[in-house]
Amino acid sequence: MSVVKSELEPAFRPMLDSDIASVMAIEEEVYSHGWTEGIFHDCLRVHYSCWVMLQDEQIIGYGVISVAAGEAHILNIAVTPSMQGRGYGRQCMNFLLETARHHGADTVFLEVRPSNHSAFRLYDSLGFNQVGVRYDYYPAGASGREDAIILALPL
Numbered sequence: 001m002s003v004v005k006s007e008l009e010p011a012f013r014p015m016l017d018s019d020i021a022s023v024m025a026i027e028e029e030v031y032s033h034g035w036t037e038g039i040f041h042d043c044l045r046v047h048y049s050c051w052v053m054l055q056d057e058q059i060i061g062y063g064v065i066s067v068a069a070g071e072a073h074i075l076n077i078a079v080t081p082s083m084q085g086r087g088y089g090r091q092c093m094n095f096l097l098e099t100a101r102h103h104g105a106d107t108v109f110l111e112v113r114p115s116n117h118s119a120f121r122l123y124d125s126l127g128f129n130q131v132g133v134r135y136d137y138y139p140a141g142a143s144g145r146e147d148a149i150i151l152a153l154p155l
């Protein structure tokens with residue numbers, strides 16, 4: 001049976017320190033060079049806007065943004081692998097964009113690996129445009145380093 005994307009309505013709530021173990025379990029599954037537990041704790045400590053996305057009370061994804069001086073930066077977004085491809089990533093992005101707007105941002109920035117085709121397509125479909133490149137920014141295992149493409153969306 002195919003999943004009807006519009007029927008999926010995840011809940012969002014602020015991330016707590018006590019969520020970080022669940023968040024890390026996803027982080028370690030979806031990224032080869034992901035964030036450490038300490039980075040999530042630091043994001044909460046400095047009051048970045050950190051959210052968990054829930055379905056049936058289970059954490060299925062999360063997003064972290066910082067907003068200052070009219071600029072928002074989406075620092076992390078992920079959906080647990082078993083729930084990917086069902087519209088949750090798009091809903092999480094829309095939630096983060098709405099949060100950025102609510103905090104007075106007029107532009108949203110993010111960085112993505114050029115090899116991350118699903119994320120790239122998602123951002124492209126939301127209207128993000130390439131505004132720069134950080135050369136050799138990400139570690140990339142045996143192949144060395146990978147660029148970061150900087151994308152921006154005016155709100």
Ligand SMILES: CC(C)(COP(=O)(O)OP(=O)(O)OC[C@H]1O[C@@H](n2cnc3c(N)ncnc32)[C@H](O)[C@@H]1OP(=O)(O)O)[C@@H](O)C(=O)NCCC(=O)NCCS
Nearest residue numbers: 030077078079084085086087088089090112118119121122
């Ligand atoms: C990127 C990510 C958040 C997308 O979440 P998702 O729930 O799978 O995405 P959705 O089901 O909402 O799909 C949204 C769009 O992403 C793109 N997309 C998703 N899966 C894709 C795939 N396998 N191939 C190509 N495009 C894909 C499509 O444009 C899709 O829109 P469409 O269904 O209307 O065509 C998720 O893949 C993820 O957590 N990846 C690992 C972490 C990561 O890379 N984060 C981004 C770092 S910059």
